[in-house]
Amino acid sequence: MMFNVKLFAILAEQIGHSEVQLTLTAPITAAAVKTALRAQYPQTASVLADCLVAINQTFVSEEQFAPSEVTEIALIPPVSGG
Amino acid sequence: MHYVAIAAQPLDVQALYEKLKAPEFGGIVTFVGTVRQWTDEIETQSLEYTAYTEMALKEMTKLAVAIEAKGANVVIVHRVGQLELTDEAVFVGVAAAHRGEAFKWCEYLIDTVKKQVPIWKKEFDTDKIRWGGLNDV
Numbered sequence: 347m348m349f350n351v352k353l354f355a356i357l358a359e360q361i362g363h364s365e366v367q368l369t370l371t372a373p374i375t376a377a378a379v380k381t382a383l384r385a386q387y388p389q390t391a392s393v394l395a396d397c398l399v400a401i402n403q404t405f406v407s408e409e410q411f412a413p414s415e416v417t418e419i420a421l422i423p424p425v426s427g428g
Numbered sequence: 429m430h431y432v433a434i435a436a437q438p439l440d441v442q443a444l445y446e447k448l449k450a451p452e453f454g455g456i457v458t459f460v461g462t463v464r465q466w467t468d469e470i471e472t473q474s475l476e477y478t479a480y481t482e483m484a485l486k487e488m489t490k491l492a493v494a495i496e497a498k499g500a501n502v503v504i505v506h507r508v509g510q511l512e513l514t515d516e517a518v519f520v521g522v523a524a525a526h527r528g529e530a531f532k533w534c535e536y537l538i539d540t541v542k543k544q545v546p547i548w549k550k551e552f553d554t555d556k557i558r559w560g561g562l563n564d565v
Contacts, residue, residue: 354480355548356559393562400546403483420480420546426560427477427484427506427547428461428518428538 347371347413351379352420357397360390373410374401379419398422430492430502434481434547436509439516448501448523455527457534461518463511471554477508477517480546487545495533500524504537506547517549 348367358364368382376399384391398405400420431447441460448456463475484506492502501523511517520538524530541547549560 352480354546355478355550356562396562400480400483403480403486405544420483422480422546423548423559424561425542425544425546426549427479427545428542 349374349413349416349419351383352418354420355423356393357390357421357423360393361387370413372413374413374416374419375408375410376401376406379421383421393423394421396424430489430496431505432485432488432492432503433505434479434484435505435507439505439507439519441516441519444503444505444519444521447503448521450501450523453501453523453525453530455525455530456521456523457527457530458519458521459534459538460516461538463513463515463517465513470558472513472551473554474513474552475511475517476550476552477506477511478548478550479506479508481508484545484547488541491537491540491545495522495537498529498533500529500533502533502537504541506541506545508547 349370350365351368352365370378379399380394384394400422402417488504492504495502503521505519507517520534522530522534551558
């Protein structure tokens with residue numbers, strides 16, 4: 347299935363888009379999102395290693411999601427507010 | 429009642445402070461982060477902040493609600509956009525019954541905002557552009 351994945355900051359800059367489409371198969375996990383982006387955009391590998399994944403605007407780590415549960419996916423580079 | 433926001437316009441520090449006041453709270457601590465010129469040998473000219481706004485607001489709300497449940501008023505506002513030296517980038521304020529809690533919770537909130545709210549800083553330094561949060565490459 348195709349999913350839109352939001353990109354921010356350095357990751358968006360490296361790819362030149364703030365959103366990409368990735369093909370993901372069930373179950374959807376943080377690791378699967380990162381693996382799919384790395385395969386399509388190898389130039390992101392080093393930054394991606396430090397990125398977190400948010401599904402439905404919540405940070406996820408080991409959780410598994412059915413495709414129907416996923417409304418929004420985002421890759422979160424190391425944050426630097428403040 | 430908490431107030432959280434991602435602001436595209438300059439922060440009105442006085443107005444944000446006023447939101448904290450309440451008869452039951454006798455101690456107000458505010459932290460304001462501003463754009464610093466020097467970080468060791470690196471000279472910064474300006475900063476650009478971006479945010480995953482919807483999620484940042486959710487994370488800030490979670491933090492604010494958790495502290496308010498202990499008995500406090502909380503305000504957290506972060507700027508986005510282009511900022512110049514001395515501009516206010518973030519405002520965190522806590523009003524509590526006494527100063528000890530207000531200091532403790534305000535420090536906890538700014539530390540946690542910096543660690544887990546999806547906001548990013550792009551530094552325009554005199555030698556090059558750097559992304560905050562990443563090792564210098």
